[in-house]
Amino acid sequence: MESVFKRIYPAPLTEQVRSSDGNIYMYRLMRFIGWVPPKKGALRYLYRFWTCIPFIFGVFYLPFGFAISYVREFKQFTPGQFFTSLQVGLNCYGASVKCSITYLSLGRLFKAVQLVDRLDERLRTDSDRQRIHQMVARCNLAFLVFMFTYCGFSFMTFLSYAISGRPAWAVFNPIVDWHNGLLSLWAHCILEYIVVMFPVLQDLLADTFALMFLTMIRAHFEVLKDHVRNLRLDPSKTEQYNYEQLVDCVLAHKLLLRGCDLLRPAISRTIFVQFMLIGSILGLTLINIFFFSDFWRGLASFMFVITILMETFPFCYTCNLLIDDSEELANTLFQSNWTDAEPRYKSTLVHFMHHVQQPVIFIAGGILPISMSSNFSVAKFAFSIITIVRQMNLAEQFQ
Numbered sequence: 001m002e003s004v005f006k007r008i009y010p011a012p013l014t015e016q017v018r019s020s021d022g023n024i025y026m027y028r029l030m031r032f033i034g035w036v037p038p039k040k041g042a043l044r045y046l047y048r049f050w051t052c053i054p055f056i057f058g059v060f061y062l063p064f065g066f067a068i069s070y071v072r073e074f075k076q077f078t079p080g081q082f083f084t085s086l087q088v089g090l091n092c093y094g095a096s097v098k099c100s101i102t103y104l105s106l107g108r109l110f111k112a113v114q115l116v117d118r119l120d121e122r123l124r125t126d127s128d129r130q131r132i133h134q135m136v137a138r139c140n141l142a143f144l145v146f147m148f149t150y151c152g153f154s155f156m157t158f159l160s161y162a163i164s165g166r167p168a169w170a171v172f173n174p175i176v177d178w179h180n181g182l183l184s185l186w187a188h189c190i191l192e193y194i195v196v197m198f199p200v201l202q203d204l205l206a207d208t209f210a211l212m213f214l215t216m217i218r219a220h221f222e223v224l225k226d227h228v229r230n231l232r233l234d235p236s237k238t239e240q241y242n243y244e245q246l247v248d249c250v251l252a253h254k255l256l257l258r259g260c261d262l263l264r265p266a267i268s269r270t271i272f273v274q275f276m277l278i279g280s281i282l283g284l285t286l287i288n289i290f291f292f293s294d295f296w297r298g299l300a301s302f303m304f305v306i307t308i309l310m311e312t313f314p315f316c317y318t319c320n321l322l323i324d325d326s327e328e329l330a331n332t333l334f335q336s337n338w339t340d341a342e343p344r345y346k347s348t349l350v351h352f353m354h355h356v357q358q359p360v361i362f363i364a365g366g367i368l369p370i371s372m373s374s375n376f377s378v379a380k381f382a383f384s385i386i387t388i389v390r391q392m393n394l395a396e397q398f399q
Helices: 019-033 042-072 079-104 106-122 126-164 182-229 239-291 295-334 343-356 372-379 381-391 394-398
Strands: none
Touching: 019 106, 019 126, 019 182, 042 079, 042 182, 079 106, 079 126, 079 182, 079 239, 079 295, 106 182, 106 239, 126 182, 126 295, 182 239, 182 295, 239 295, 239 343, 239 372, 239 381, 295 343, 295 372, 372 381
């Protein structure tokens, strides 16, 4: 397993590793889904054709397919199948918007990662390099966990419903009618599963690109804090050398902020879309689990709950940690050995301290700060939906 997934283990210090290596698995999926074309050659145009396929099915066909199914086959839905279809259908509309925003922001993503790679040139010690190696392994491991969770939910939902004799999501299919026997059922289920996997993989990329980037930023914040902590601790160094080290820390901090500014518009929009949907989707899924699912369908729906929580919870938690990193960097700078420094050093340090005291904060849609408190606030709407269903006995009426 170590040879197959070697990227999830920290590379030895003798091996050269860049920060962007933490996105290796994500870049591979981007190339597979059609998001990273060759720079030149005839294959570039053929690849562009493949790029259109996932977008046609995932962004355009599938949302319309869900809507058409609700109109044409509403009376044939069982309650469990309806809620399974509705929870995924609602998330599909949000995923279409998110993956479109992410795809249009790929240029910003690559530029931001290039800025982070420039910070690798400022690594001074083996401890710095070891921290980056661990970050690269952690990013690759996190992406694989996301991918297995997203794909696992889709496969379990597909299989549990196909075995029971119904398609999982009942997406409109103009080619195959699943009512025409067992062969037609499985053909419909397999085609439906293939189509659903396009937005699942696109949604996976939209939900992980910002998390991977902030994980890189936090690793370099840790390196920067170590550099600030060690300022002017070596009495054998000249004041000129100490001043250059301080300026290097200032420049590293500016690169970190520039990287965050590049991705701030994309992060703001994608997280805002998810914040608007998470409460409703969780509420529908919990209703499905509590009232209309057997063991296997309930297990698939439970994995969907984990998937929905993973779309916002890890990133919001990382944003909280980044705010703490900013505060800790300011404290570390103030506590560094600067009291007997030359006036030029003190003047630069005061300017630097003014900037580091401003925390790195992301705002969803220009309205909600992206944090754990905001995540809990929007997720609590799910419990309001459950309460309404219980008080009005809506579950019995669906039965």
